[in-house]
Amino acid sequence: MEYRTLKDIAKITMGQSPDSSSYNKEKDGLPFFQGNADFGELYPNERIWCNEPKKVAIPGDILISVRAPIGALNYAKEKSCIGRGLAAITIKNVVERNYIFHLLRARNKYLNSKGTGSTFKAIGKNVLEEVLVPQISREEQQKCVNVIDLIESIIIERKSQIDKLDELVRARFVEMFGDVIHNDKLWEKHTVESLCKEIYGGGTPSKSHPEYYENGDIPWVSSKDMKSDVVTDSQIKINRLGLDNSTAKMVPINSVIMVIRSGILKHTLPVAINAVPITVNQDLKVFIPGEHVLTRFLAVQFKMHEKDILSGVRAVTADNIEFDSLKQRELIVPPIELQHEYVFFLEQIDKSKVEVQKALDKAQLLFDSLMQKYFG
Template identity: 25%
Template sequence: MALGLTPIQIIEKGTHPQLVIADDWERVQLKHIATVQNGYAFSSKLFNHNEGLPLIRIRDIFSSETQNLYSGEYKDEFLVSKGDILIGMDGDFKVSKWPGKKGLLNQRVCRILFNSNHYEKEFLFLCIQPYLDAIHSETSAVTVKHLSSRTINDIPFPLPPLVEQKAIVKKIEELFSSLDSGISDLKKAQDQLVVYRQAVLKKAFEGIKEFKPLKECGEWKGGGTPSRQVKEYWENGKIPWVSSRDVKTKEIHDTERHITEIAIPNSSTKWIEKDALLFVMRSGILRRIFPIAIAKTKLCVNQDIQTVSLNDSWSTEYVYWFLQGNESDIRHSCSKDGTTVESIDANSLKAYLVPSCSLKEQHQIVSDIESRLSVCDKVEKDIVDSLEKAQALRQSILKKAFEGKLLSEEEIATCKADKDYESASVLLERIKKEKQNKK
């Protein structure tokens, strides 16, 4: 990690619009209104899945359930309660309000302990993420980016009058409530599309009585990795070389990495013909999905991929769509036991039965499937576009709030008429005095 600028210098750059504040507001560093508590390095030997308290790691901060439990001793100061503000300090630098039951604060997650009567806690929570995003964009790293508690402490957050803070929070919550309702409806529609897609694929193959195992459908090949030590196998390579991370879509036209022709006879990788089916046989992603793709060009694959070039009695798309509709069943029935990384057993996959019919029928089934799924694709795109617009609107609302433009002139006048109203500059002096008195 290398953060070459302080948080105030990042603001002064003027390249992060979300950090602009109203002219009559002040700024206050986090350390004057809260304390950053770092998590504890709990022993991984006592991590388990059966007993103990939820152990809150970076990956868990948005989830009500954690991947691991901790069964050892702990100090009460590291107990996290529902609603506590947490920040992941590696990777993407995200803030959340812990949604689960009591848990333990693990290392590289910090908690913001609020300790001021002159700053609205919910307003602070709304402010945090834009500043973390700006710091993240200014942090260089070779691998994973890291955030320090010192940097968090030094963030100069917006300081509007306290009455105005509360009014802004109330208005944001009203706007976000309506927005969240719309987003929820869109995500339900996405889930319904998934169900509909599966129904389309299931119905398409109903009524076919004859089945053949995949091993009889064509020629099978595996792959391999040319030696990384031999530059001639990789430098200026033109041949697409497929690993599990390349199998993300229905068709593979190109890959991230390429090899040279000389690498093929000198390694265990092989030429795979165009229109072959590619299967990911070993990858952590097999916990969730079984990736399958069609090679749309001649290519090579690594050792984690199995391929089959179908014979003339089969349509590649027909077999692809049947397997896609049954990927969950394949993943569970063909998984290899006793391995540390999720794997598919090649013999079980080759024994998997595929419904057999004439090529004419296969082409008709593919046409019907793709016609229906193309409608799904259009609806899915519309949903994704709407979700992106909703996210942009959320950011616009926050930007206006921090610029002091979310409240109307009438609403601001109401704030100023409140008996507890005092200017941001007076409030800043109160906070500094409060901080001084606690020393």
């Protein structure tokens, strides 16, 4: 197969941050997108505007993150200002543009391998320019796009079904227990600290001792592993030697785990329950419930407090929750029988989510195999 480079078919515009004095929230000027944090499912989310843009993307441009995390993609739906975390790729032909969008998704690992920088990895214009594009006809490009888009629409629908089940969990909570912040049903209240037998953080075995990680069989959970409401594994594992020579502690099954320091706290409070024994790093806290609150009830109630907790997030060296304040936060404590009733409801929802997740995993597997087939 013959190839062209991306620079042969596209105009690539690297972003540049304008003067901060031109930023505003009054919608004066163009929407300003600084990087991956502004991306939505397909189009960026408008939060800040700029009335003195330096670099501009036009409607239909592919927007790509060029600073860690490298490779995230969106489309520009309107003329917009782009900061140094993004590049805009202009391709006039719609079919070819959509094909390149999927091609760049498939090249994500390659692009990340080209990242340089000691603190934040980034790629330059030259890396994007040299991305290889198969020379196939517009008809073949359209066929690839149609199949990929069809499978992706199924994936989006399955994710939407899971989101709706999560919404049902929240709606049932409010129906049974009311507003947790204002306690409109006048339940008894206790602090987080008084409701838990133990609360503790994690630790990191020294990375200068690779023997602490060799043949690791103990999950060492970080914020990167907190992507669902149940934790069963981790990207990195430690061994008993690493556990014994660090501040990491074994976390018993059925504890509540919360991320308290991470950039994700700008918009999400990750909370999960561990289904297996684990350890955690220092960015997470472990809550072991006492006799007056069920584990799942505590986890869901934390999520019901999500917006209020995140409103107090501080950014010092990293976004973080003030832990002493969290321990003193008051939670409602309905009778244990009502908590059991709610948890039983959750277990029925879990069964539905398992079936939807299986269908989602199957569609994702097909999507990944097709991306490999079409783009290598």
